[in-house]
Amino acid sequence: AQTVTQSQPEMSVQEAETVTLSCTYDTSESDYYLFWYKQPPSRQMILVIRQEAYKQQNATENRFSVNFQKAAKSFSLKISDSQLGDAAMYFCAYRSDPWETSGSRLTFGEGTQLTVNP
Amino acid sequence: EAGVTQFPSHSVIEKGQTVTLRCDPISGHDNLYWYRRVMGKEIKFLLHFVKESKQDESGMPNNRFLAERTGGTYSTLKVQPAELEDSGVYFCASSQDPDRDYGYTFGSGTRLTVV
Known part of the structure; x- marks a missing residue:
């Protein structure tokens, strides 16, 4: 069975600064998908970014980018130029390839609960 | 397009009572998932419907939990009788074709407190 670990229960960042959230996972599968989801307080969870394991290039979505290290089974999220609206709970998630x-x-x-300080 | 709607948003019940949570997926989404987050831990999968059929219910914790999706539209998750350890946030998500677009739309969740 796959497991996902986020070792930082809480993180904080100053507005306009950069922060990196960590995620590691364990799997025996070679093809899979990784996601970062964001859940603002009392709001629905929304997709921030997605990475296909077969792609070597790290995914990027505007101010959000990932550092995907397949051999190390690491999938960290970098938020650049942090904004107050980035404050939320961030979840890392794993999904098997459809063939699995x-x-x-x-x-x-x-x-990981992210606080953005003004 | 309306999103995934869950209600109630909050529910407080006594141990031993029954609670029914409801999820209305996005219209046309055949795939519906239930997840829950207990005591600040990870979000865990409960079950997956494809239309009205249970595709995967391996995450259901015990027989006190009953999920239904009559007619393949909205879904209900009933907990009977509720125990203290059932407290948490229950999330619903829907997807049109998870094996193609890998897109899931989540609801805001129902926070269940059993006292």
């Missing part, structure tokens, strides 16, 4: 038997379920980490 795990189906389309997501496996999540424990979450």
Whole structure:
């Protein structure tokens, strides 16, 4: 079974600065997908960024980018030029390739609460 | 397009009572998932519907939990009788084709407190 670990329960960053959230995972599969989700307080969880394991290039979405290290099974999220609206709980998630038997379920980490200080 | 709607947003019940959570997925999304986050831990998978059929219910903790999706539209998750350890946030997500677009739309969750 796959596991996802987020070792930072809480992180804080100054507005306009850069912060990196850590995520490691364990799997025996070679093809899979990794996600970062953001959940603002009392709001729905939304997708921040997605990475396919077969792609060597790190995914980037505007101010959000990942550092995907497949051999190390690490998938960190970097938020540049942090904004007050980035304050939220961030979840790292894993999904098996469709050919695997795990189906389309997501496996999540424990979450990292990000505070952005003005 | 309306998003995934869950209600109630909060529920406080006594141990031994019954609670029913509801999830309305995005119209046309055949895939519906239930997850829950207990005591600040990781979000765990409960089950997956494809239309009205249970595709995967391996995450259901015990037989006190009953999920239904009659007609392949909205879904309910009933907890009967509720125990203290059932407290947490229950999330619902829907997807049109998770094996193609890998997109899941989540609801805001139902916070269940059992006292």
